[in-house]
Amino acid sequence: MADDLLDELATKAATTTPRDLVGTLESVVGQKGKLGLKESAKLDTSWKIPSTSLVVSSDVFGRDQDKENIINLLLDDTCDAESLVTMIHIVGMGRIEKTTLAQLVYNDVKVLGKFDTRAWVYVAENPDPLHITRTIIGGIDSSPCILDNFDLLQTNLRKN
Numbered sequence: 001m002a003d004d005l006l007d008e009l010a011t012k013a014a015t016t017t018p019r020d021l022v023g024t025l026e027s028v029v030g031q032k033g034k035l036g037l038k039e040s041a042k043l044d045t046s047w048k049i050p051s052t053s054l055v056v057s058s059d060v061f062g063r064d065q066d067k068e069n070i071i072n073l074l075l076d077d078t079c080d081a082e083s084l085v086t087m088i089h090i091v092g093m094g095r096i097e098k099t100t101l102a103q104l105v106y107n108d109v110k111v112l113g114k115f116d117t118r119a120w121v122y123v124a125e126n127p128d129p130l131h132i133t134r135t136i137i138g139g140i141d142s143s144p145c146i147l148d149n150f151d152l153l154q155t156n157l158r159k160n
Contacts, residue, residue, distance in 0.1 A: 022093075053120035055103035063101050070105045075114055117160065133157055 028035070073088055090098045105111060106120060119139030121132055133153040137145040140160045147153050 050122035050124075051099045051103070051120075052122075053103060053106050055100055055107060060097070060100055060104060063097065063104065066101055067104045067108070070101070071108055071110055074105070074111060 028037075032038070070088055070090070090101055092098055106118065112118075117140055119136045121135045121139065123132060130148065130150055130153065133150070134145040134147065137147075137153065137157055137160065140157075145153070145156070147156065
């Protein structure tokens with residue numbers, strides 16, 4: 001019975017929107033006891049390959065409007081970069097190309113022209129502020145940063 005249901009899901013996946021598919025999967029989760037399914041341990045994602053700022057834009061479809069919306073937020077002249085820290089969150093389920101969207105924005109010509117200093121940082125599932133700050137400084141200076149004191153790192157980052 002479970003195999004038949006999975007085959008049906010695979011067939012529907014080819015003709016169904018992601019939202020409809022999520023609804024179907026949620027229905028299956030609700031019926032897991034009847035189907036004899038058991039929850040398994042959480043997937044270990046610690047092995048994930050870190051991302052880079054490079055992207056093959058010819059492989060990306062359907063993200064143009066999302067990209068433009070984020071770029072408009074970044075280029076908004078009403079934000080004072082000296083006094084305001086702005087974060088733009090790109091959230092969603094796994095495998096919906098959040099990183100690819102960030103890469104497209106990062107490499108956009110308008111964004112390149114707006115910012116003198118940029119750095120790409122891969123943030124793991126359990127972020128380490130020291131590692132992130134060192135990576136940002138290393139990306140700006142194009143050399144590894146060996147400082148271990150968070151205050152010194154933040155001061156160094158502010159200078160850059």
